[in-house]
Amino acid sequence: MGEFDLIERYFKRPPRQANVGVGDDCAVWTPREGHQLALSADMLVEGRHFLSTVDPVHLGHKSLAVNLSDLAACGATPQAFLLSLSLPRVDEDWLSSFTQGLFDLADAHACELIGGDTTQGPLNIAITVMGDVPHGQVILRRNAQVDDDVYVSGFLGDARLALEAFRGAISLPESVFSTARQRLECPDPRVALGQALRGVATAMADISDGLVGDLGHILQSSHVGADIDVSCASRLMATSALWHCPEDLAFTCVLSGGDDYELVFTAPPSKARSVQLAAEVTGTRVTRIGRTTAQRGLILRDAHGLAITPALCSFDHFA
Amino acid sequence: MGEFDLIERYFKRPPRQANVGVGDDCAVWTPREGHQLALSADMLVEGRHFLSTVDPVHLGHKSLAVNLSDLAACGATPQAFLLSLSLPRVDEDWLSSFTQGLFDLADAHACELIGGDTTQGPLNIAITVMGDVPHGQVILRRNAQVDDDVYVSGFLGDARLALEAFRGAISLPESVFSTARQRLECPDPRVALGQALRGVATAMADISDGLVGDLGHILQSSHVGADIDVSCASRLMATSALWHCPEDLAFTCVLSGGDDYELVFTAPPSKARSVQLAAEVTGTRVTRIGRTTAQRGLILRDAHGLAITPALCSFDHFA
Numbered sequence: 001m002g003e004f005d006l007i008e009r010y011f012k013r014p015p016r017q018a019n020v021g022v023g024d025d026c027a028v029w030t031p032r033e034g035h036q037l038a039l040s041a042d043m044l045v046e047g048r049h050f051l052s053t054v055d056p057v058h059l060g061h062k063s064l065a066v067n068l069s070d071l072a073a074c075g076a077t078p079q080a081f082l083l084s085l086s087l088p089r090v091d092e093d094w095l096s097s098f099t100q101g102l103f104d105l106a107d108a109h110a111c112e113l114i115g116g117d118t119t120q121g122p123l124n125i126a127i128t129v130m131g132d133v134p135h136g137q138v139i140l141r142r143n144a145q146v147d148d149d150v151y152v153s154g155f156l157g158d159a160r161l162a163l164e165a166f167r168g169a170i171s172l173p174e175s176v177f178s179t180a181r182q183r184l185e186c187p188d189p190r191v192a193l194g195q196a197l198r199g200v201a202t203a204m205a206d207i208s209d210g211l212v213g214d215l216g217h218i219l220q221s222s223h224v225g226a227d228i229d230v231s232c233a234s235r236l237m238a239t240s241a242l243w244h245c246p247e248d249l250a251f252t253c254v255l256s257g258g259d260d261y262e263l264v265f266t267a268p269p270s271k272a273r274s275v276q277l278a279a280e281v282t283g284t285r286v287t288r289i290g291r292t293t294a295q296r297g298l299i300l301r302d303a304h305g306l307a308i309t310p311a312l313c314s315f316d317h318f319a
Numbered sequence: 320m321g322e323f324d325l326i327e328r329y330f331k332r333p334p335r336q337a338n339v340g341v342g343d344d345c346a347v348w349t350p351r352e353g354h355q356l357a358l359s360a361d362m363l364v365e366g367r368h369f370l371s372t373v374d375p376v377h378l379g380h381k382s383l384a385v386n387l388s389d390l391a392a393c394g395a396t397p398q399a400f401l402l403s404l405s406l407p408r409v410d411e412d413w414l415s416s417f418t419q420g421l422f423d424l425a426d427a428h429a430c431e432l433i434g435g436d437t438t439q440g441p442l443n444i445a446i447t448v449m450g451d452v453p454h455g456q457v458i459l460r461r462n463a464q465v466d467d468d469v470y471v472s473g474f475l476g477d478a479r480l481a482l483e484a485f486r487g488a489i490s491l492p493e494s495v496f497s498t499a500r501q502r503l504e505c506p507d508p509r510v511a512l513g514q515a516l517r518g519v520a521t522a523m524a525d526i527s528d529g530l531v532g533d534l535g536h537i538l539q540s541s542h543v544g545a546d547i548d549v550s551c552a553s554r555l556m557a558t559s560a561l562w563h564c565p566e567d568l569a570f571t572c573v574l575s576g577g578d579d580y581e582l583v584f585t586a587p588p589s590k591a592r593s594v595q596l597a598a599e600v601t602g603t604r605v606t607r608i609g610r611t612t613a614q615r616g617l618i619l620r621d622a623h624g625l626a627i628t629p630a631l632c633s634f635d636h637f638a
Contacts, residue, residue, distance in 0.1 A: 025525055026393040
């Protein structure tokens with residue numbers, strides 16, 4: 001099967017919102033008046049972001065999910081994406097499964113594949129996603145104010161826990177491993193919550209490199225610090241296994257595990273009710289974990305209010 | 320050097336048109352009212368699209384050039400791009416040269432880097448480019464009419480000639496090789512000509528896979544055929560070397576060489592003067608090579624009007 005047949009068979013679908021979709025030199029798309037575009041690009045490399053043994057359905061899902069998570073972090077509504085795919089060979093079973101996972105998630109968010117590229121080479125998946133936001137309502141990292149509350153969506157740590165189990169560093173009961181693995185391989189981007197927090201959250205980021213690292217980006221961009229209650233953070237632990245693994249590993253998973261694709265955000269105490277409402281309306285758990293401070297830097301406190309300094313850092317591809 | 324330092328040092332520049340550029344979860348960009356967006360993505364893989372010995376300045380140029388060429392083919396004005404880059408290691412000299420080539424071309428077209436991703440892995444460069452076109456003026460492949468003239472910009476065949484020389488299949492004088500290599504490694508996307516042909520060309524494509532293949536896409540999408548005079552095509556030969564290489568290789572280079580990044584387009588005979596004007600205004604050579612026909616299929620004729628059928632096909636990454 002050649003390149004054009006491959007595109008025709010697996011990637012071409014009738015355009016919906018796009019004026020011109022897959023198959024011309026460019027995709028053509030008319031943005032809504034009065035809206036700003038939010039754009040993000042993420043690249044997934046075999047052996048770095050996923051194991052060669054991963055189910056291609058999950059890989060298709062995750063490739064788009066990590067991009068949708070960036071839109072969620074800006075409060076944007078997904079609209080369209082472009083996929084550039086480098087494949088070692090044409091494997092029809094693989095392509096069929098990969099596109100199933102990809103399009104199921106795309107359809108769930110009405111996010112249309114409008115273009116891209118396919119070529120031969122080491123397996124590499126590069127997606128650029130576009131969303132829109134009513135003008136001036138985008139939620140950035142840089143607008144957190146002093147004395148804002150700091151919140152986290154959902155649960156943290158599962159993805160890292162699954163990774164530790166894959167590495168053989170920890171042994172987990174099958175049911176726990178299966179739940180943790182699902183969160184690692186099929187993250188659920190918080191798109192609805194992101195949009196519900198427009199006009200509520202002052203700053204927001206998605207947690208891809210770990211809570212401490214990604215909250216750190218907000219604090220640095222906003223020129224504030226934060227005081228985080230780790231006993232709140234411990235309530236963020238997702239699976240019962242985290243209660244049974246060594247305390248330092250549990251902290252590492254929750255505070256700097258990464259690959260969680262939850263949202264960390266700030267909002268003034270006056271908006272606490274609106275945060276709760278956004279959580280309820282979107283069926284998303286939201287936990288308050290601390291408060292921003294005029295004093296720069298991030299302080300983690302235990303249940304007795306004492307500052308702790310675990311060896312935590314965020315994920316860095318070249319560190 | 321870590322991932323964030325790398326982005327800070329080599330890729331972060333103050334936003335210009337973008338509301339938010341590199342460094343948040345998403346780039347934010349406000350499209351102009353009454354304009355449509357044209358979007359394209361191209362991925363370059365080492366060993367497939369470029370040799371490991373290529374000058375990184377040229378590689379940075381070409382990575383963006385092939386994307387700008389897609390915008391040119393739609394008559395779009397470049398606005399912004401996102402870059403996803405997978406690197407085996409952090410090589411500061413390489414990054415410095417690569418970004419020089421990239422940003423020199425980007426600046427020449429006022430096309431702003433607004434976001435992207437960096438990761439570790441086999442060298443892979445994935446760019447998504449965005450341009451805009453006044454509403455309804457985009458030039459697609461599918462609107463060629465019967466009895467339109469068929470035109471090609473610039474010269475064809477140099478890139479393939481350089482490739483044949485690299486492969487050792489042909490020996491070229493140093494000055495000829497150097498010119499041909501420049502065209503292979505530093506193609507000049509026909510952005511100004513593409514825009515000048517708005518309202519003039521009925522259909523257009525850029526020549527990345529070879530004239531016959533890319534004209535074939537126009538014919539297929541437009542449900543027409545074409546009758547091409549190969550003696551016109553021979554005037555498309557770029558370097559004097561093409562006159563000295565075997566005739567079948569010369570034909571292959573010009574008609575199906577690929578990597579030319581010229582434009583092939585159709586326009587009604589009534590617009591012949593406008594085509595000439597667009598060529599003059601943008602300082603681009605344009606050659607009429609034939610005419611579209613109601614009869615489907617592509618016929619190539621020699622100087623005596625006899626149909627010839629050289630073994631030509633367009634480039635296919637998985638063929």
